[in-house]
Amino acid sequence: MFSREGTVPPLKHCLRGRRLVLVDIENVVGGAVLHENAARWARTQICKVLNIGAADHVVIGISHIGLLPVGSTWTNPRYLVGSGPDGADRALLAVLDEDVENRFDEIVLVSGDGIFTDKIAAIAALGVRITVVAHPGGLARRLRMAAHQTIYLSDYYNDGTLCGAA
Template sequence: MTVEDAAEARRLISRALRLSSAEQVIIGIGPTALLAAGLCWPGSRLVMGSGQDGADLALLDVLSSERVEERFDEVVVVSGDGIFSEAVAALGAHGIDVTVVALAGSCSKRLRLAAGRTLFLDPAAAYLEGVA
């Protein structure tokens, strides 16, 4: 991941979610993208995992071991990976409003069903909007 890639991801996600500086952002990241993500998401918490699903597993650890359901009313998971389905369903069962944000056409059906709301990003449309 380049700094430009990380900056574009932040722009798309921030625009879609209307993020404010008060939001707590936790990013699961692999070691090769750590610097780019850190530069483009100042103030965020980076949790790193290596290997296959390493970043996903690092985020799942946060969701399962840090009492998220006791501390937050809303959680947004930016991933289309089905590995998050059980954690998202568990949060929803605790009354947490869970939104999944994924690239259009890249979201697991199980994850969509587990989430209270799903928002799809279309990078091509977002890029065209930025040109106007």
């Protein structure tokens, strides 16, 4: 489930061991998070592929509609509420302007949205390891190429139904 494409710069030598995990949860579930079962499924999928530890800083971008379902199933992250078109994406992009290249050894972006490509590529060029976690059919090609590592999520809920299907 790992792929590596393109040429990426060498990683800088770091001893901090800190990782920033940015989660575009609406991208994971395929739309607004209206119910706890969707939020729980997203958390399960993310935890399947990422070994989130105590030193990791988790930030979840969400619209105001999904804050309660997400907050009731995922405790201890930093929540960023952004509504409207690309609201959660823009809130997560702002985090990437918080001197992350000097505070974290790795950035994990849980989203396939191309809006993140330029910022992720710029941070990767500074030597910070970039991992993108996304659905296989929902990952922007340029974003995949900007990352050092790509991890794919399952496209299905635990009951076998397609994520995002009505």
